[in-house]
Amino acid sequence: MGHDHSHSHVDENQSNKQLTVAVVINVLLTVAQVIGGVFSGSLSLIADALHNLSDAAAIFIALVARKIGNKPANDTHHFGYKRAEILATLFNSSTLIIIGVYLVFESISSYFNPQPINGWIVVWVAAIALVVDLVTAFLTYRAGANHSMNIRAAFIHNVSDAMASIVVIVAGTLIILYQWYIVDLIATILISVYVIYHGVLLLKESCKILMQAAPSHFDNAAVTKALIKKFQIQHVASIKAWQLDDKTTHCELVINTQNQIDLEAIKHYLHDHFNIENCIIENQKI
CATH class of the missing domain: 1.20.1510.10 (Cation efflux protein transmembrane domain)
Incomplete structure (x- = not known):
């Protein structure tokens, strides 16, 4: 990219x-x-x-x-x-x-x-x-x-x-x-x-x-559903989105999984499908 x-x-x-x-x-x-x-x-x-x-x-x-x-x-x-x-x-x-x-x-x-x-x-x-x-x-x-x-x-x-x-x-x-x-x-x-x-x-x-409010175009439910379906994640514990300026969206994601997950793949997916410029991901294995 x-x-x-x-x-x-x-x-x-x-x-x-x-x-x-x-x-x-x-x-x-x-x-x-x-x-x-x-x-x-x-x-x-x-x-x-x-x-x-x-x-x-x-x-x-x-x-x-x-x-x-x-x-x-x-x-x-x-x-x-x-x-x-x-x-x-x-x-x-x-x-x-x-x-x-x-x-x-x-x-x-x-x-x-x-x-x-x-x-x-x-x-x-x-x-x-x-x-x-x-x-x-x-x-x-x-x-x-x-x-x-x-x-x-x-x-x-x-x-x-x-x-x-x-x-x-x-x-x-x-x-x-x-x-x-x-x-x-x-x-x-x-x-x-x-x-x-x-x-x-x-x-x-x-x-x-x-005030770091979630962007108006950001849909927590849609992002959660897409991640669970795409990467077989058991549970999305938390997802927080904010903007540094009017052009870029950032997020902090906490997921629960049983298997090893490619975190970079998730970041690229969020970037390409939800316009999230940068994402910090924490994987809490079950």
Whole structure:
């Protein structure tokens, strides 16, 4: 089960470049949206800007955490630094929730203290933001959204940004046509709720890994049944699974047998059929 490390290294370097471009684009977009929001008086545009800024920060933190996570195990960190990315996800998700809650309160306060809104500025800035969001979503997807929780989170955020930009465009259009300023409040709350929702999902997922909960895809009963059938094991006394990061599953297995068992064969079987990267096995002979 060898790996092409040189190919992986090249892919990761390319991925890092794509993510760096996504960070720069998101920061520039944030500046443009804040300026547009201030001049137009639209809180929903500033809400979308803060969402974009949180995305840029999330991608940057993910890049730093990835570099830390690639450091090998040593005398002080026996399992390596893989959970650096999980800690980054925990931080990013907590920040998303805080920003979302803050924006809800700000939108309500703004509604009771209304300011004039320039709908045309809102529409044009949000339209530019939509294009940029689609580009950054593409970059983050290409950078490895299928293989990393951090990068997947960034991808989801950029997709949600695109959706938020559409909401802001609709709000700006209604303000231009009908002077329905309340739609700015509604748009802000919708964006905020969406941000909070994804923040809670990421927070829950990262906390599960840090608390060493069994992976959601891991089925104790199925693994036990398969092992007993495949290797004629009399009894599986204990099986405990956990994750060091969002990509690898580890387990500790205690079995009871009467005969000599090829433990390496069991490890390979668990790797190939249940995606268990590493397994510690104790055989208690009956």
